[in-house]
Amino acid sequence: MIISMKNLGKIYKNGQIEVEALKHANIDIEKEEFVAIMGPSGSGKSTMMNIIGCLDKSTSGEYWLDGINISTLNEVELARIRNLKIGFVFQSFNLLPRITALQNVELPMIYAGIGSKERRKKASSALERVGLEERMHHKPNEMSGGQKQRVAIARALVNSPALILADEPTGNLDSTSSEEIMSVFQDLNREGVTIVLVTHEPDIAEHTKRVLRFRDGIIRADETVKNPVDAREVLKNYSMMEE
């Protein structure tokens, strides 16, 4: 079990007003799953993502990640968990603009205290894994959106996390790039990487194996995707259409 949530709740206090963003969430996610979290804005999916990503803590219930009770950890320990157990992929890539793709991928390893030689080796093999070995010395502004997102995925992968957490990873991409990114995710998932993806696009969610639908802070549905869309097939169709 990678993720196990028991009766998880989150209440935001804003002065006198309390907002219950998440109510009694019970979720279990197994190793090698590929889960999409869906829901309109205000549904609690962002709150769920922040809690899964250990950027925020729940106000009630328990959250176990890879066998660790996250609810009991302090700020320093949370940073360590984010560093080693979670790989973030963001909608707006969030690469540091001044440094090269390779250096961006090295960043999580710097905080993990890995020596520079090993960092370089691991970073370049992560970039190879997402098919970007030729652009590793380029800076983000010399890359397309799809390439930037692949750098971000390489960065997320590099510390071999328990989980990749992607927040609207295709939100800033055209449909071809989106499919390419989804194909990278599907490949990784096939290789055994657990992925949780937050999206509001049903097309994207259909690439995953399981969909959790949120509304008003409650999980309304937990569905298995019967026939996930294979991004590689879609890309093949795209190129055939162009011809």
Place this chain on the structure above:
Amino acid sequence: MNIIESFKQALSSLRANKLRSILTMVGIIMGVFSVITIVAIGNATQSYMDNEFAKIGANVLVVYYKSGTINSNDILKNDDLKAIGTVEEIKNVGTAISGSGSLRLGSKNRTASITGISSQYKEIMPAEMAEGRMINDIDNSTRSNVVVITEEFANANFNGQNPIGQKLRVTLNSGSSLNLTVVGVTETEDSPFGNMMVNENQPVSLTIPMTTLQSYYGDNTLNYIYASVEETDSSELKKIADKVVRVLESKHGNKDKYAIEFLSDYQEMLNSMLGIVSSVLLVVAVITLVVGGIGIVNILLVSVTERIREIGVRKALGARKRDIVVQFITESIMLTGISGLIGILFGILGGFLISSLIKIPPVVNIKVIVLAFLGSVALGLLFGVYPAKKAADLDPIESLRYE
């Protein structure tokens, strides 16, 4: 994150904003530069003065008249030198009188400032001889027409000929003229204002026996008498001064006409004045440094605001608060540290430059340099803390959302 890594990252982010980094550094460079230069010049002046005073060696006292009515029997005469010499603590007694006149040099007339010195004067106010000898006992007892000139005058007027034995015709302002034979040349040393003195319009300085000068003026009034003592303890000096005054008073049969001061008093006074000037300048320099430091805070705060997103990303990737604090403080320390080094370099150069302009040998004080460097690093630490803390306290979720 280790230290090398932090330095690399800090360097790369400082390089990303080159102009901004350089402008921020200028403030600190100026501050450190001023501190170093001021301390260097202060030290140089101090050691120059100490040196000059040390040349005199023993402590020197000056006997002069108190203000008030001076009657004819109060006037100090040549035989008072001997009288003072009877005080056992006194080593040498000397005096100098001055006159003025003019000097014919080829077709030009130059004014001359003539100093008549007693025989022991050279023991009290030593002068380095480039050639020949100083005025001595025999010159004074025989009122001989000999003269000691300065090196620059010798160089300018005798075109490489041996100045010793040359004749100079000097007309005193009283009208009488003297034929003087050069017996010695004093070395001209580099002095703060040495170069400014070399000027055709400046009077030529000539040193002749006191008695010779007095014989032409027909007057043996002394304005002051110098005496040297070995003693340095100030209470002992006070006693010696009292003795000297008593000797003179009993000889002249008067009271409260003479006063005594020690050269060491002047030295102390000069030193304390120099100290005050230096400290005032130093305060100004330190203010410059603080203003530079505020510039650093300012620019780091801008940098934090600009990089909120980056801070969020770093936190999401596993940076602890401590890592972010270290990152920003490293940038700050790097800014001030590098500025400190540049400032020190310029400061030393500036010190050398100004020293050479005012002809004082420069004094490079390692302690001050190390202090200045550590000080600028400390400044970076001090001024980096607030922006760094601000950056580290940012909420990762908000920062990641920040546009």
